[in-house]
Amino acid sequence: MSLHRFSRYGLALAVLALPATAFAQGFGLNEMNSCGIGRGYAVTGSPCQDASTIFSNPAFAAALSGNSLVLGATSIAVKGTFTRDSLLGRWQTDIPTAYVPNVYFNHKQSDNLAWGFGVYVPYGLTSEWPGNFPGRFVADKAAIQTIYFQPNIAWKINDNWMIGGGPVIGHSTVELIQSADLSQQTASAGPTGPITFGMLGIAQGTEFARGTLKGSAMSYGFALGVYGKIAKHWTMGARYLSSLNFNYSNGKATFQQVPTGLTLSNGNPLGAPAGTPVDALVASQFTSGALVAQSGATEIAHPDQAEVGVGYDGFDRWLLSADYYWVGWKRFHSLDVQFANPALNTTQVEDYNNSSAIRMGAQYTGANSWQWRVGFAGVAAAAPDQTVTPILPDQDRMNYTAGLGIPLGKAWTIDAAYAYVWTPGRRGRIVGRSSASQPSFNDGVYTLSANIISVSLKASF
Amino acid sequence: MSRTSNLLRGAAVAGLLGILAGCQAEHTTGPLYTGGAMFQSYVALGNSLTSGYQSGGIDDSTQQRAFPVLLAQQFGTRFTYPSLANPGCPPPIANFQTQARVTPPGYPPSTSTSCYLRTPTSITDVLNNVAVPGANSIDPTSILGSGPNPLTTFVLGGMTQVQRALVAKPTFATIWIGNNDILATALAGLPPAAAGITAPPTPVPTFITNYAAMMSQLIAGAPNIKGVLLGVVQVAAAPQLFPAAALQSPAFDGGLSFAAGTAVSPAPDCLTPPGVNSLINIQITGAIKAGLVSATIHCVKTPSALHPLDGDLFVLDAAEQATVYNTISAYNAYIKAKADSVGFAYWDPNPVLAQLAAVPGAINYPPNLASATQTFGTAFSLDGVHPSSSTHILIANSLIDAINAKYGTSVRHVPGS
Numbered sequence: 049m050s051l052h053r054f055s056r057y058g059l060a061l062a063v064l065a066l067p068a069t070a071f072a073q074g075f076g077l078n079e080m081n082s083c084g085i086g087r088g089y090a091v092t093g094s095p096c097q098d099a100s101t102i103f104s105n106p107a108f109a110a111a112l113s114g115n116s117l118v119l120g121a122t123s124i125a126v127k128g129t130f131t132r133d134s135l136l137g138r139w140q141t142d143i144p145t146a147y148v149p150n151v152y153f154n155h156k157q158s159d160n161l162a163w164g165f166g167v168y169v170p171y172g173l174t175s176e177w178p179g180n181f182p183g184r185f186v187a188d189k190a191a192i193q194t195i196y197f198q199p200n201i202a203w204k205i206n207d208n209w210m211i212g213g214g215p216v217i218g219h220s221t222v223e224l225i226q227s228a229d230l231s232q233q234t235a236s237a238g239p240t241g242p243i244t245f246g247m248l249g250i251a252q253g254t255e256f257a258r259g260t261l262k263g264s265a266m267s268y269g270f271a272l273g274v275y276g277k278i279a280k281h282w283t284m285g286a287r288y289l290s291s292l293n294f295n296y297s298n299g300k301a302t303f304q305q306v307p308t309g310l311t312l313s314n315g316n317p318l319g320a321p322a323g324t325p326v327d328a329l330v331a332s333q334f335t336s337g338a339l340v341a342q343s344g345a346t347e348i349a350h351p352d353q354a355e356v357g358v359g360y361d362g363f364d365r366w367l368l369s370a371d372y373y374w375v376g377w378k379r380f381h382s383l384d385v386q387f388a389n390p391a392l393n394t395t396q397v398e399d400y401n402n403s404s405a406i407r408m409g410a411q412y413t414g415a416n417s418w419q420w421r422v423g424f425a426g427v428a429a430a431a432p433d434q435t436v437t438p439i440l441p442d443q444d445r446m447n448y449t450a451g452l453g454i455p456l457g458k459a460w461t462i463d464a465a466y467a468y469v470w471t472p473g474r475r476g477r478i479v480g481r482s483s484a485s486q487p488s489f490n491d492g493v494y495t496l497s498a499n500i501i502s503v504s505l506k507a508s509f
Numbered sequence: 510m511s512r513t514s515n516l517l518r519g520a521a522v523a524g525l526l527g528i529l530a531g532c533q534a535e536h537t538t539g540p541l542y543t544g545g546a547m548f549q550s551y552v553a554l555g556n557s558l559t560s561g562y563q564s565g566g567i568d569d570s571t572q573q574r575a576f577p578v579l580l581a582q583q584f585g586t587r588f589t590y591p592s593l594a595n596p597g598c599p600p601p602i603a604n605f606q607t608q609a610r611v612t613p614p615g616y617p618p619s620t621s622t623s624c625y626l627r628t629p630t631s632i633t634d635v636l637n638n639v640a641v642p643g644a645n646s647i648d649p650t651s652i653l654g655s656g657p658n659p660l661t662t663f664v665l666g667g668m669t670q671v672q673r674a675l676v677a678k679p680t681f682a683t684i685w686i687g688n689n690d691i692l693a694t695a696l697a698g699l700p701p702a703a704a705g706i707t708a709p710p711t712p713v714p715t716f717i718t719n720y721a722a723m724m725s726q727l728i729a730g731a732p733n734i735k736g737v738l739l740g741v742v743q744v745a746a747a748p749q750l751f752p753a754a755a756l757q758s759p760a761f762d763g764g765l766s767f768a769a770g771t772a773v774s775p776a777p778d779c780l781t782p783p784g785v786n787s788l789i790n791i792q793i794t795g796a797i798k799a800g801l802v803s804a805t806i807h808c809v810k811t812p813s814a815l816h817p818l819d820g821d822l823f824v825l826d827a828a829e830q831a832t833v834y835n836t837i838s839a840y841n842a843y844i845k846a847k848a849d850s851v852g853f854a855y856w857d858p859n860p861v862l863a864q865l866a867a868v869p870g871a872i873n874y875p876p877n878l879a880s881a882t883q884t885f886g887t888a889f890s891l892d893g894v895h896p897s898s899s900t901h902i903l904i905a906n907s908l909i910d911a912i913n914a915k916y917g918t919s920v921r922h923v924p925g926s
Contacts, residue, residue, distance in 0.1 A: 133587070136550075136635060136678060182634060231632050231666075246632035249591070249666035251676075253634035310667025315657025317624075322653050326667050 073445055074377050074400060074430040075173035075192060076353070079122040079148050080104065082463035082504035086451015087369060087409030088423015093285045094359020094369040095275070098461075098506050099152035102166035102200045104355075105285040106212035106273035109154045109162045110202035113508075116164075118152040120463075120504030126174070128441065130183065130478070132492040139181045143174050150504075160204040162212075169195050170289065171220075171350045175439055182253055183438035183478030184227040186396065190439045194220035194294070194350060198271055213272035220294040221264045222346065224385070226394075228257035228339075230308060230330070235318065248317050252479075255306045256330055259392075261344045261385060263299030267292035269352075281362035291352040291379060301344035301387055305334045342388035349379040357407070365413045373405040377430040383439070396439070397481045400430040409449075419453035421465065429474065433490065436476030441494035443474035451502075461506040469498035545918055547735055548584035548681050552637050552674040553577035554649055554723075555685035555739070557895060559640035560664070561590070564891035565621070566610060567642060567660075568597030569628060574898040577638050577683060579905040579923045584681075590638035591664045592631030598624035598663065602891045605876075605884040606768075627663055639665065639673040645689040646711060646719035650726055655689075656708075671723060675730040682727065682736035683908065687840045688744065690716055692894070695744045695833045696790050698824045706822065713839045724847060735916065737908060738848040740841040740857040745830050746866070748885040749893030750788040751875030753779045753808040764878030768794035769804060776807045778820070783827050784808030790823035791876055791893060854915035861907050865900070899925075 078084075081100030084091040095101035099116035101108040128141035154164030173192040177184060195218070202212030231246030231254050246252060269290035278284050307327050314322035320329065333339045357371030377400040385394045409423035424447065431442035451465030475490040553559050561567060561575030569592040572578070581588030600611040600619035610619035617623075641648065641664045648654045649670035654661055665673050674682065690711035700706045711719070728734060755761050756775035765773040773794070778784035787808040796802045796818075803813075807820030820826075825833065841857065848855035865871045871888040878884065885893040888900045896904065906922045913920055 243626065244629070244632075247594075247626040247629055249627060249663040250632075251634050251636065251666045251668075251673075252632045254666070308667070311652045312667060313652050313658070313661040313665070314654050315659050316662040317626075317659045318662075322657075 073405075073427045074351075074375065074380065074403070074442055075171055075440055076351075076375055077124075077148065077169055077172050078425070078447070079124065079467075079500060079502060080150055080168045080170065081118065081152070082120050082122070082451060082465045082502040083421070083453060085122070085449055085465035085467050085500065085502045086421030086423060086453075086463070087411055088407050088425050088447065088449050089373075090357055090369040090371040090407035090409040090423060090425075092273075092287050092355040092371045092373075093357025094283050094361075094367060095285065098508070099154035099164055099166070100150065100504075102152050102154060102164055102198060102212075103150075103168050103170075103271075105275050105287050106198075106200050106214065106271055107202050107210040107275040107287075108273070108285065109164055109200055109212050110156075110160065110204040110210040111275070112154050112162060113156050115156070115507075115509050116152070116154045117507045117509075118150065118504050119506075120150040120502060122148045122150070122500060122502035124148060124498055124500050126496065126498045128175075128494060128496045130177075130181070130438070130441070130476070130492050130494050132182065132478070136492075137182070139178055142176045142178050144176070146172065146174055148172065154200070154202075162202045164200050165214075166198045166200060167195065168198075169193075170353070173440060175441075177438060181438070181478075184255070185229045185253065186437050186478065186480045187224065187226055187439040188258065189223065189225040191223040192220065192348065193222075194218055196292075200271075202273075207277075209274070209276040211272075211274050213270060216269040216271055216290065216292065218267045218269065218292045218294065218350065219264070220267070220296070220348070220350070222262070222294075222296050222299075222348065224261045224346070226259050226261075227255045227306070228259060228303075230254040230256040230326070233330075250310070250326070254308055254310065256308050256327070257303050257334070257339055258306055259301055259303045259339075261299050261301045261346070263296030263344065263346065265294040265296045265298075267294045267350070278358075281360055283359040284357065285359075286354070286356040288354045289352060291376060292350045293347065294350060295345070295347045297345045299344040299346065300341070301392075302341045303334060303339040305331060305339075338389050338391055344385060344387045346383065346385045348383070351376040351379045367411040367413075369409045369411075371407040373407060375403050375430070378402045380430070394480075395482050396435075396437070397484050398435050399432055399484065400435075400442075401432060403428065403430045417455045419451075421449070421451035421453070423447075423449040423451075425449070433475070434477075435481050436474050436490065436494060437480065438478060441474065441476050441496060443471045443494065443496065445496075446470045459507055459509050461508075463502075463504040463506060465500075465502045467498075467500040467502075469496070469500065471496045545584075546680070547916065547918070548586045548920075550637075550677050550679045551577070551581055551584055551586050551588060551681045551683075552677050552679040553580075553640055553683045553685075554670045554674055554727075555640035555683070556644040556689050557640075557642035558688060558742075559683070559685050560638065560642050561901075562642045563895050563897065564601035564603075566597045566599045566601030568593050568595045568600060568611070568625075569631075570595065571597075571601060571898075572638075574901055575638070576901045576905040576908065577640075579902060580683070580908060581637065583905070583909060583920050583923055588637045589633050589635060590631070591636060592628035593663065594625040594628040596623070596625060598626065598660065600625075604881045605891045606878070606881045624659070624663075635677045636664075636673055637677055639670045640685075641665065641670065643689060644670065644686060646686055646716050646723070649684075649686060649723040650719070671726045671730070674727065679731050679734055682731075682734055683739060684723070684727075684736065685739035686720070686723070687716065687741040687837075687844065690840070691741070691833060691836055692744050695825065695829075696747070696749060696792070696823075696894070698790065698822050699829045699832065700818060700822050704818060704822075710833075710836050713836065713843070716840055717843050720843065720847065724851060728851060735853065737854040737856050737911060737915075738844050739908075740844055740855065740859065741837045742858050742862065743834060743837055745788060745825060745833055746859070746862050747894050748872050748874060748876060748889050749792070750790055750825060753785050753787045753789055755875035756789070756806060756808075761875055761878065765794055768878070769797040771797065771804050773797060773804050773806060776805050776811070776820075778811065779806060779808035784820075786827045788825040788830060790825075793823040796822055854911045856908055856911045858904070861903060865903070
């Protein structure tokens with residue numbers, strides 16, 4: 049049956065009308081299921097026919113039959129560079145490949161009721177740079193690993209509409225390794241305020257210590273979804289995942305002295321004998337001073353997210369879908385780290401903006417039931433120009449995806465997907481932003497790209 | 510149109526949207542560099558002349574006017590300097606007659622030892638102007654240096670000039686070192702070492718060894734570096750030294766008397782050769798005040814039991830002038846040869862000084878003691894040794910001519926000269 053002219057072109061026109069950019073990623077992850085990756089993550093309005101819908105649209109779980117089990121893993125290999133202005137160098141990230149798991153199970157209890165659970169990773173970050181990177185005073189390494197456990201109930205209201213949702217229990221670990229800059233440290237009290245080593249001539253970026261903070265936290269939230277058939281061949285869906293605020297209050301901080309190699313000259317303002325190594329002046333801080341092992345804490349808001357989408361299956365064997373995705377990144381004001389010694393407390397102003405994204409996907413089911421998938425997602429940065437930093441050099445991203453679903457008999461299916469994340473590069477800084485009024489000091493360009501490979505084993509029984 | 514064609518159009522639109530989004534996203538780059546690849550990272554090594562020292566002091570406002578800053582602007586390249594917070598470290602002299610130094614409202618009176626440290630916002634990892642006031646030929650490569658100097662730490666923070674310069678990954682350098690190897694002792698009249706007043710001039714072989722080590726380390730760290738080696742100024746031309754003949758002016762003697770706090774007059778040996786050919790340092794008034802020399806100024810060595818340094822301290826007789834001239838000429842002969850051997854340009858400051866001396870009011874020989882702010886002329890600052898801001902422009906433009914001639918570049922002059 050041919051489609052009405054408007055409906056036939058409606059999807060394309062709707063896509064054209066939508067802005068091409070202006071949506072954000074931050075430290076959010078999209079790799080919740082292999083089928084979804086292959087379809088450009090546009091699986092809220094037209095979810096994958098497996099238990100991974102517990103994340104992409106909790107309501108659609110009521111449409112599945114029997115038992116559905118998904119076991120998946122995704123490898124995320126990120127590469128990045130920072131090229132500093134004025135020939136001052138280029139550095140590449142040193143990020144190990146991350147492996148992100150997902151597990152979903154759904155049981156159709158009755159015609160109307162389904163229950164299940166999902167374990168997935170909606171937020172995560174690993175940013176790691178080589179030891180001589182000038183931005184190491186913001187972060188040598190920043191790693192956030194957060195996993196959500198979501199029990200789920202879905203209810204079929206009538207033949208066309210379903211709702212679903214459940215509580216979310218989150219567990220997160222954070223690791224932050226940061227070099228300490230001697231030029232920023234107080235050398236002595238002055239008549240109008242502290243006198244830093246920098247004011248006495250020590251260069252910015254003189255690493256004299258490296259601190260490591262590790263911590264973990266739990267938090268709680270919820271997820272909701274609604275799914276419906278709005279017309280012949282048309283479906284829509286919406287989901288909401290609440291914010292979870294993780295308070296890593298039980299962190300441990302350790303510090304290691306790093307040799308500066310500096311020697312004080314004759315007549316130096318510190319009054320030390322000529323030839324005194326600077327390292328000798330600060331060594332006691334690591335044994336009995338401010339930089340002994342101590343407790344540390346930080347708090348990171350994992351923002352809420354909402355997604356609404358539509359699906360269309362009016363073309364024989366084709367499924368087209370498009371989603372609009374919103375993330376409440378405005379919650380991410382700053383990254384504050386507190387220590388037992390308050391003189392060490394730091395603040396990194398982030399000032400992220402709320403964001404949204406456009407996601408599009410297409411799936412073709414062959415005569416042999418193999419499913420071929422392709423998708424695209426356009427995402428723009430949540431970070432303002434002033435806070436593109438080594439922790440997260442957030443920038444516009446284009447995700448190009450493809451996937452394949454291969455049935456293995458009646459009960460099993462393997463889904464595989466590949467995504468390439470491309471960025472145009474963005475100017476950023478290597479100096480932390482400690483207050484909102486601090487001017488932008490972008491002095492180089494960050495680039496990022498990622499290769500994502502995902503595999504899932506699915507069973508329906 | 511067939512269903513398949515419509516499908517292809519839809520897929521093409523989605524694909525095109527993704528492609529267009531990628532094309533429209535601009536690939537951001539850093540600030541545009543305009544002056545040529547050779548000037549992409551310019552460093553300046555040297556002493557007070559390079560650092561922007563003026564009128565016996567240095568602060569951010571004098572540092573901004575130093576010739577390396579002007580050169581960098583014409584090169585179109587980034588240039589950072591170790592800004593010293595106003596009013597300075599020490600604050601410059603504002604009035605030659607009273608020797609009062611710049612003191613902003615609400616500040617305690619500035620002295621020659623006042624220091625307001627580095628400007629916090631100037632603290633960078635990369636420094637382009639690594640010159641240190643007071644540095645001599647050993648200092649660019651020696652952390653211990655030639656003597657106590659807090660400015661070494663304020664500028665270099667525990668590194669040598671060469672080490673600090675190499676952090677900037679330099680492609681171009683100006684190096685002006687050697688003046689302090691002879692300046693202080695020449696201005697003091699080459700007093701005997703036994704008097705313990707100043708160190709003697711650096712012997713030429715030692716100067717050569719020091720200079721060679723500096724160039725060797727710099728080039729080892731930046732093998733493709735180009736630049737200019739600047740010759741040593743003939744310090745006898747500094748307006749801090751005035752001809753003995755000026756002592757024949759009662760008005761001038763009156764000014765000296767005011768500064769010395771006692772009546773000053775020339776001895777008869779100042780009126781005839783060889784004494785009349787001596788150069789006298791204006792600082793002799795301080796020595797008179799301190800009782801080191803007689804208020805009757807001698808222009809040839811006339812030691813007495815009471816004043817063993819009469820005619821010696823702050824007096825540069827003709828023979829001593831020749832010694833100073835020949836020593837500096839030997840320094841410059843080596844510097845020029847070194848420049849030629851490493852492919853650098855060589856710039857001799859002395860013709861520029863000679864031209865300035867012919868400009869009315871540019872250089873006052875003797876100093877105009879009736880003027881509190883133009884004592885040594887418009888070309889020199891109130892210490893009679895360091896160039897004024899207008900002379901820094903002249904220096905920069907003369908260097909630009911030397912650079913363009915050597916390297917075939919088209920750097921434009923600094924406006925306002």
